Amino acid sequence: MDKIRTGIYVSGDVLAECDDYCTKQDISRSELIEQALKLFLATRTIYTKSNVLVPELAECIAQASDEGITKISKGLFRYAVEVEMLIAILAGVFEVSKNELKDIRREAVNNVRRTRGKINLDDLITRNFDEGIADDE
Structure with a gap:
């Protein structure tokens, strides 16, 4: 992918913070700016499509939750059957x-x-x- 050179105006304190971050992360200023722009644009896309994404996400969460509850309920039922059997056996043996x-x-x-x-x-x-x-x- 071809990169395009461009100039931007940034306040001195933001640039200093960027340079400090770049030094700590061992990345270039250009890499940081490109990553930040991608994150910003992705966030904007999610925000503008949230009326579709949020209900879909909520539906997926609800479905996964229902499946988990069903599995837990089935496991508890099997466990209760085993406990009932043990109680019946013990009640027959001990007073x-x-x-x-x-x-x-x-x-x-x-x-x-x-x-x-x-x-x-x-x-x-x-x-x-x-x-x-x-x-x-």
Whole structure:
């Protein structure tokens, strides 16, 4: 692409700031001005076409959001099915009073809050095993 030489008038402080930037970025003044003009023109194009771009962008964001929500919902449903199965199995094996169930729920809520949902099954088993030994003593 052929380059055209042209002259421009710029205030001294803007030129000094440009030269400082060019030195730090190791680019020429011409490269900086060309990049700045391209950015300005692109920004103007986006601004003038924003009545088309903004609704299209909003629609794309909404669609991506809906897809993400659908995936999360399906995952939560599968998870809930597995939890329901575990609860049914455990309820068939253990007899737990309503008060014991309240205590277990309170402890579970506190553990999830404390660990921010990063519960380690090994830690739970070890803790419950240690508590069982302490209760036996």
